[in-house]
Amino acid sequence: MKVISSEQLEIAEKEADLLLDEFDSLRDLSKTIVHVDMDAFYAAVEMRDNPSLRDKPMAVGGNSMLSTSNYHARKFGVRAAMPGFIGKKLCPELVIVPLHFDKYTSVSKQVKGILGTFDPNFCSVSLDEAYLDLTEHVLKRQGLSEKERSIICRTCDNLDTNFCLCDLNETIGVTCGEDGSVKVEVTSPGVCNTCRKPIPEFELVTFGLTVEEAVKEMRCRIQQRTCLTASAGIAPNMMLAKVCSDMNKPNGQYCVPSTVEDVMSFIRKLPIRKISGIGKVSERMLNAVGVKTCQELYDKRGLLYHLYSQISFNYFMRICLGIGSTTVERDGERKSMSTERTFSEISSPTELYSKCLELCHSLAEDLQEEELKGKTVTIKIKTVKFDVKTRASSLPDYT
């Protein structure tokens, strides 16, 4: 910063303004993108299936690492990616439940089934997160009847296990009145056909024609099917939608309308850390040059132009304009595959080689499962001091 003159800053600002104009002229507000995010997913599944956990601070994972915590535990500062024993220190009452991956996978499948009815080309990021392009759905939605926009919901959101917890939309029928109005018909009065438990109180809810109504319907369908809540963000691009899904968490949604004015007033005050891709380190570095909000990315564009690479600078300029990707596409071919394990201290070379061989066999198996070969082999080692070193070698042929 010291050697950058005010002339250089001015020149850089002009360069930046050209780039900003270019990005601005390519701005696409024609798409409606939604980011859906299950609330405290793993913890919520465990609480659903074990009522005794519901009023306790709890986290899912192990003593070495927590994957997620429930909202009660978060009040104590217990967070994802925190070692379990630290969590216990912050909250001695903390209950730690081991991971049940198979369960999360099957719940995730149920959710994906619902997402697919809104956008068949939706793109999932992980078990609990996905992006959808609802542009098509909203167009189609204008022609949907009231019945097609109605679903059956439990009136109370309690998870009393004495009652049927199946999706009522599969056990109870909805019929259409002669005047087009919607009526509910109980086809299995009192008791659920599947689980044989009494059916709880329910009501018919009809959703409107807007994106926001569509997303409410989607979240409601997810809740009826899985007994879990989701939050969602609606915006003209993926970057903004992702930020929005966090605004009214848990069990909420937020929408940035598709106008330049709405996008700009939303992005202005937003702390840079909220943007996916800007982590702890980038935040600290940007803070150091006086950038805390997205507006300040713009204000300091002359300086950033000099301090960062072309790629990073372009990224920052797109952020301060509120521009992001408008095409949700399935990710392409995988580019790498790896296996790593953390184990207690070993220093004997024989033991280290044997550990390495184990991992090689395991990786080879994984590669064969997807019928893949690799050309660059990387070995990674972590010391007791948590130093990480990698050594890579590219082979003449795939192996």
Add this chain to the structure above:
DNA sequence: GCGGATCAC
């Protein structure tokens, strides 16, 4: 292509 780093989940 390599090694160090950051980031997301």
Add this chain to the structure above:
DNA sequence: TATGGTGATCCGC
């Protein structure tokens, strides 16, 4: 007492 695993990307050589 003790801090994961996987995949992607970027930077500077």
